[in-house]
Amino acid sequence: MNRLALILLVVLGTARAATADPVIGRVLTAPTAWLPEQGTLVGTAGVDRRGDGSVLLAYGLGLASIEFGTDTDVRGCTACDGDLKGDALWLGRAAFRLGARQDAWFPGMPAVVVGLRNTFAARGHKFGGARVTDAYLVGSRVLGPVRLHIGGSVTDGGFRQVSLGPTVRPLAGFEWTPVPYPKTSVLGDVMWIPKLELDHVKLEWVAGWGVRYQALKYGSIELAVRHRQDEGLQESTVLVRVNGVWNPRRDPPKNRIADR
Amino acid sequence: MKKVCGLVLTTVLISAAIARAQPPPLPGDGGGGDGGSATGSGAQIGSDAATGDQPLTGNPPTGPDQPADPYANQPAVDTPRHSVTPRGPINMPEVLTTPTGWLLPAAVIYSRTSIDTGGGVTSDWRVGLGDVAEFGLATTDAVREKMTLQDKQVDRIQPYVTASFRLGVSEDRLFEHQPGITLGFRKSFERNHDNFRTRIAELTLVASKHLGKNTAIHLGGAFWDASLAGAIDGDPESRREMTLHDGDFKDQIKVFGGIEVRPLPRSQILVDLGWSPEFCYYCSEDKDKIRLRPTLSWGVRYAVADFMNLESGVRVPDIASANLLDAQIFGQVTFTSWALRRAVDSLK
Numbered sequence: 001m002n003r004l005a006l007i008l009l010v011v012l013g014t015a016r017a018a019t020a021d022p023v024i025g026r027v028l029t030a031p032t033a034w035l036p037e038q039g040t041l042v043g044t045a046g047v048d049r050r051g052d053g054s055v056l057l058a059y060g061l062g063l064a065s066i067e068f069g070t071d072t073d074v075r076g077c078t079a080c081d082g083d084l085k086g087d088a089l090w091l092g093r094a095a096f097r098l099g100a101r102q103d104a105w106f107p108g109m110p111a112v113v114v115g116l117r118n119t120f121a122a123r124g125h126k127f128g129g130a131r132v133t134d135a136y137l138v139g140s141r142v143l144g145p146v147r148l149h150i151g152g153s154v155t156d157g158g159f160r161q162v163s164l165g166p167t168v169r170p171l172a173g174f175e176w177t178p179v180p181y182p183k184t185s186v187l188g189d190v191m192w193i194p195k196l197e198l199d200h201v202k203l204e205w206v207a208g209w210g211v212r213y214q215a216l217k218y219g220s221i222e223l224a225v226r227h228r229q230d231e232g233l234q235e236s237t238v239l240v241r242v243n244g245v246w247n248p249r250r251d252p253p254k255n256r257i258a259d260r
Numbered sequence: 261m262k263k264v265c266g267l268v269l270t271t272v273l274i275s276a277a278i279a280r281a282q283p284p285p286l287p288g289d290g291g292g293g294d295g296g297s298a299t300g301s302g303a304q305i306g307s308d309a310a311t312g313d314q315p316l317t318g319n320p321p322t323g324p325d326q327p328a329d330p331y332a333n334q335p336a337v338d339t340p341r342h343s344v345t346p347r348g349p350i351n352m353p354e355v356l357t358t359p360t361g362w363l364l365p366a367a368v369i370y371s372r373t374s375i376d377t378g379g380g381v382t383s384d385w386r387v388g389l390g391d392v393a394e395f396g397l398a399t400t401d402a403v404r405e406k407m408t409l410q411d412k413q414v415d416r417i418q419p420y421v422t423a424s425f426r427l428g429v430s431e432d433r434l435f436e437h438q439p440g441i442t443l444g445f446r447k448s449f450e451r452n453h454d455n456f457r458t459r460i461a462e463l464t465l466v467a468s469k470h471l472g473k474n475t476a477i478h479l480g481g482a483f484w485d486a487s488l489a490g491a492i493d494g495d496p497e498s499r500r501e502m503t504l505h506d507g508d509f510k511d512q513i514k515v516f517g518g519i520e521v522r523p524l525p526r527s528q529i530l531v532d533l534g535w536s537p538e539f540c541y542y543c544s545e546d547k548d549k550i551r552l553r554p555t556l557s558w559g560v561r562y563a564v565a566d567f568m569n570l571e572s573g574v575r576v577p578d579i580a581s582a583n584l585l586d587a588q589i590f591g592q593v594t595f596t597s598w599a600l601r602r603a604v605d606s607l608k
Contacts, residue, residue: 038526038562062527064560066572066591094377094589096574098529098560116574118587120377129413133584156584161412166584 022147023245025058025065025097027173027189028208028224029073032149033111033140035099036060039247044069046222046241052088053239058095067095067117073206074119074157075228076127076196089130089196092120102141110141127159127196136171147175149189157194157201164194164201175212183214187224195230204229210239219244349566350596351440351468351476353386353394353426355518355532356557356573357402360478361440361468363428364388367601374592376401376575380416386424387600393427394442402536402555403460404577405453409543414578414586417458417539422448431470439469456490457501460537466516474522478532484512486537486550494542504537504550514552520561528561536577553578559590569594 023036024044036042040060047053056069072088099113118133138151151171157164173189187210192203210224222241227233351362353370364370365388372384380401388394399419406414428442447461466480489501504512518532535552543549559573572591576583 038524061560061562061570061572062524063529064527064572066589092377096559096572096589098558098573116587116589118377118585118589120379131585133587135584135587154584158412158585163412163585166582 022175023060024220024243025067025095027149027175027187028210028222028226029193029206030149030171030173030189030191031097031113031115031117031136031138031151032147032173033099033113033138033151035063035065035097035101035111035113036245037247038062041246041248043244043246044241046239048226048237048239050088050237052090052237054241056093063100064096064098067093067097069093073193074130074132074196075193076130076159078126078198087126089127091130091132093117094120110139112137112139130157130159130196132157132194138171145177145179147177149173149175153192155192155194155203157196159196159201162199162201164203167192167203169203185212185214186210187212187222212243218246349563351431352561352569352594354384355478355520356530356559356571357555357575358478358516358518358532358534359426359442359444359464359466359480360518361428361431361442361466361480363391363394363426363430363440363442364596365601366391367598367604369597369600370396370594372592372594374571374590376588376590378416378588380418380588380590382418391430393425396424396426398422398424400448402577403448403451403458404536404538404553405456405458406538406540407542409540409548412583414538417451417453420448420451420460422446422460431468437469439467441465441467454541456488456492456539456541458486458488458539460484460486464516476520477517478519479517480515482514482516482535484514484535484537484552486539488539488541488550490541492541492549502546502549504552507547507550511547511552526563529558530561530571530573531558532556533579538578554580567596567598 022034023040023042024032025034025042026032036058037060042058044054044056052072054069054071056067056071058065058067070090070092072090074089074091076087076089095115095117097113097115099111102111103109114137116133116135119131132155134153134155136151136153138149140147140149149172152168153171154166154168155164156166169192171191173187176186178184188208190205190207193206194201195204206226206228208224208226210222212220212222214220220243222243224241225236225238227236350365350368351360353360353362353364364386368388370386374380374382382399382401384396384398386394386396399421401416401418401420403417403420404414405417424444424446426442426444428440431440432438444464444466445462448459450457450459461484463483464480466478468476468478470476485504487501487503489499491499492502493500514535516532516534518530520528520530522528534555536555538551538553540549540551555575555577556579557573557575559571562570564570570591570593572589574587574589576587578586
């Protein structure tokens with residue numbers, strides 16, 4: 001065990017970090033410790049086969065980033081006996097993430113982020129006053145072709161006078177970019193998310209896997225599958241998502257045709 | 261008669277518009293005053309000797325016996341109007357929610373507009389007075405209300421309008437290593453919400469000190485008061501007023517503070533701990549009807565430009581209750597303007 005830990009430390013210490021950290025703030029569901037550069041705007045929009053999805057915008061503030069948008073990660077069911085999958089709840093989401101990049105304090109240090117994500121404008125559906133807050137600590141590190149993300153979250157959720165109470169769960173994810181396919185990454189992650197039921201709130205795991213293709217210098221597209229704890233395999237969702245990165249202070253991407 | 265009056269008025273107005281005060285004589289050049297006693301002054305005006313190769317504009321050289329032409333253009337005096345005043349980033353009067361020991365420079369206008377995920381919208385406008393004081397008007401969403409002690413949901417009373425006045429001395433002004441110190445007073449206008457009338461007031465003394473170029477700390481104490489009036493005993497027929505100072509004196513005194521660290525040239529990490537009043541309308545005991553709750557905030561200030569900052573972070577209004585659902589993510593933009601200072605300087 002000690003030997004394994006030693007090997008892991010050596011690998012972490014000698015792994016060459018990318019010249020600049022990636023900027024996408026989550027794998028599929030789980031957050032990463034990557035922060036957008038100062039002044040960089042990152043946009044994400046996705047839709048799944050049920051018509052649910054997400055639209056998120058993140059802005060880099062140097063040491064931190066702020067995110068705004070909406071998603072349907074949280075679900076609720078009022079008749080949970082017959083319909084375990086529940087209904088997607090469109091919730092306004094905002095997040096503040098503060099952290100340090102790889103190797104910022106010492107060589108081999110993973111990128112670290114402390115984040116808090118909560119809901120706003122969560123009125124107007126069956127779960128009046130629905131609110132969900134995640135506080136998390138996550139570390140990310142580039143290890144050759146793999147980017148590993150490991151952390152933990154404290155999650156609370158509720159509606160009306162019902163609440164879950166702060167609950168601790170782990171989170172993890174990876175991005176693997178095979179050497180022969182430098183524009184393609186295989187993604188996988190797991191995270192726990194609140195599910196609102198008639199008279200209580202519980203946490204359910206969400207596991208996802210998929211592929212991200214870096215089609216453009218400033219844009220990528222993802223195709224992925226997500227499974228939830230109380231859903232059978234047939235209820236798993238397939239989603240497609242696009243990401244765009246824009247930094248007005250940087251030189252605009254060169255004309256790719258001219259590059260050739 | 262009317263025509264004559266109109267003509268006179270027009271003439272006076274036109275003359276007034278183009279009139280210029282006679283410039284004062286330059287010292288040592290004979291001056292206009294001496295010119296009157298100098299010999300042959302009238303002959304010099306417009307003479308070849310006077311003009312020669314000299315430019316028609318500008319003050320020709322004059323000898324001791326030659327009077328200066330008082331109407332000649334004076335050489336440009338180096339008095340730039342727009343660059344003499346200091347400009348650029350200033351020390352901010354607030355960390356995130358707590359005041360600092362730094363005052364706005366004289367005639368500098370400061371504004372801050374904030375929104376958060378709890379639906380709060382606030383605005384804060386201040387102006388520096390003579391480098392020793394500051395006046396401001398603001399709306400705050402920090403004052404909260406609930407019906408009973410058991411309520412999990414605490415609502416905010418907003419907008420809650422306050423006026424503030426702060427005075428103090430800037431850092432290193434009196435002696436070396438002296439922290440910036442301000443004595444501030446903030447008072448709300450009376451707010452009537454759900455038939456309950458509330459008011460707050462806060463007296464603060466805070467010191468701020470830079471530790472090196474990239475770190476600063478703030479430490480202060482606040483003396484609070486608040487009042488609540490209405491049917492606070494649950495009986496609509498029985499209305500009464502109670503205040504925070506009816507209770508224990510030490511419940512009114514709170515310590516607050518904050519820290520600023522600048523790891524990157526344009527970005528600062530900010531953390532502060534302050535206090536906010538919370539009214540509980542139907543709490544059974546008076547000591548629970550007005551309470552001060554600790555508010556923890558942390559975030560980042562990003563200097564977009566010298567006159568503009570973006571701030572974002574997390575605010576937990578009642579950190580003592582460890583209610584994660586209460587946490588708010590906020591974004592705010594601050595602007596500072598030297599325009600009034602420049603206008604004032606240009607009048608001098």
